[in-house]
Amino acid sequence: MSVRLAALAAVGTAVTACVAPQPPAPPSSASVVAAARQLAPPASEWTGACEDWDEWEKRASPFRVHGNTYHVGTCGITALLVAGPDGHVLIDTGTRNGSIIVLENIRLLGLRPENVTTVLTSHEHFDHVGGVWWVMQNTGARVITSPVAARVIESGSLDPLDPQNGVQPPMQAVEASLITALTPGQSIDLHGTRFTPLATPGHTPGALTWQWESCDNGECLTIVYADSLSPVSGDIYRFSDHPGYVQAYRDGLAELAALDCDILLTPHPSASSMRGKLLEGDLTSGMDCAAYAADRLERLEIRLANEAQDASQ
Structure with missing residues (x-):
């Protein structure tokens, strides 16, 4: 385990598992949305506070992506x-401690975390779904994810086929009845x-990419939240x-690459150059899904070539 992973895992134990009973939240409404x-703060607050490849638990202001997506x-x-108007969907939670910031950011928008009914996930690693248990305790939401990721979130342990199995720290297990595959x-x-x-396996076996349409004053754009898809692994794992x-990774x-994709977002913002796009004032600019997929494929090919070279020595 890297120093960074170990430190984050240790810090996670500082978050109490006790959650005070919450009064019922008023329902969401069109006027609240x-x-x-x-x-919503301007995106300039995010770019002013954050750098490329910044810390995973560094506080940042929320901002509006497009329509009702934040x-x-x-x-x-x-x-x-x-x-x-009748509830909210959260995609990924961040780490256990990062999820506290996520819930605070929802409140900063004038919205209530208790009205989050569903958590969707990208891939089943602690930096993206390590806060699922905490979010569910504070919202009552359910989780919808892939069949492989469902088993990981239920157990708190990585799938044996995950390239980073044995490297990532465990997560707080979530009750199976609250998870839908x-x-x-x-x-x-x-x-x-x-x-x-x-299905976009590669970084993990159960990774998902999500696509939806966002409309704003008659302008409708397709948003894609593409998974990390980087060929990262433990020291002894060989993709080949x-x-x-x-x-399956290639597929x-x-x-x-073929998806309609006006706005591309990724679990690590810098992987799709989000900060640069925000500084330009246009999230539809720059890297799209086809370019992102080509970049990830090139990384995979380099990894496979390096493995072949190592095997021949």
Whole structure:
């Protein structure tokens, strides 16, 4: 385990597991959701506080991405809120401590975390879903994820086939009855928005990419939250020893490249140059899904070539 992973895992134990009973929250409404657009801080607050590849638990202001989609994560980890008149959807929670910032950012928008009904996930590592248990305790939300990620979130331990199994710290387990496993490609309608998950294994076996449409004053854009898809592993893992996994990795990249994709966001903001796009004032500019998939494929090919070279020595 790296020093950074060990430190974050240790800090996570400082967050109490006791959650005080919360009074029922007033339901969301169209007027509350509309007000959030006015309350959202400008994106310049995020870019002013954050650097590329910043710390995972560094506090950052929320900002509006488009329509009713908001970035509510930290400087180094993305969490997205899609607000609806009868409830909200949160995509990723960040780390255990990062999820506290996520819930505070939701409140800064004038929205109530208790009205988050659903948590969707990208990939099943602690830096992105380590706060699921905490968020669920404070919201009553359910989790919708892939079948593989569902088992990981339920157990708190990585899948044996995860390239980083044995490297990542464990997470707080979540009760199975609160987790729904969704078949990739099966769209779901939540609070007026249709979300479509795409299987994009590679970084983890259960990774998902999410696509949805966001409309704002008659302008409708397709947002894609693409998974990390980086070929990172523990020291002894070799992707070339798992040809079926590599093929699924390639297949997911090919599908990602073909997606409609006006705005690209990623679990680590810098992977899709989010800060640079914000500084330019246009999240539709720069890297799109096709370019991102090509970049990830190139990284995979380099990794496989390096493994082949090491094997020949």
